Amino acid sequence: MQNIIKESLDKSITYPEYVTLVKELAENKDTTGTDKSENLVEYTMLNARRMKRWDKTLKVNEVVKEQIEKLDKKVTWLVLTESWCGDAAHVMPAMQKVAELNDNIKLQVVLRDENEALMNNFLTNGGKSIPKLIMVDDVSGEVVNTFGPRPSAATQLVNDYKEEHGKLTPEFKEDLQRWYNKDKGQNAVDDLLKLLQN
DSSP, X not given: OHHHHHHHHHTOEEHHHHHHXXXXXXXXXXXXXXXXXXXXXXXHHXXXXXXXXXXXXXXXXXXXXXXXXXXXXXXXXXXXXXXXXXXXXXXXXXXXHHHHTOTTEEEEEEEGGGOHHHHHTSOBTXXXXXXXXXXXXXXXXXXXXXXXXXXXXXXXXXHHHHHHHSSOOHHHHHHHHHHHHHHTXXXXXXXXXXXXXX
């Protein structure tokens, strides 16, 4: 496992590099991953705008900020994602905002379809759900926790809807986007703080 993580880290990029990549893909009407369908290209274009907006507007409240700044354990957050992923466009800016608050947190990004061995070790209910954050202790090299693909409240909404309706509908996905817009990244920030405190 440590070898797989090391290999992925060796080819990882920073969050600002990832934002630049998504912006360039959107400008060129392209997308990451093996599926280059028109839908996924459109999602990449939409996500470039979403990330830009959240990078500007997402705030971490003072209480949470102080708690994050106090943490003294060096960790790497290795995040699996793809440019077309709707959840990632909302969640990754929150990850970046938290990581920026403490030099002990290093945020690195890899693409899911290019890191199959890593993804296969961190499935969610058997699926390759993203974004998936793998928290690695920098001293031991051990995986100490994971987060994703969604904040806890969004996960609950998705699970409840799936239980009642069997699958996620386009209408539900719109409702989920509205939830993200209303939440303004706060649930993700809270979840990430808990992750760091465990």
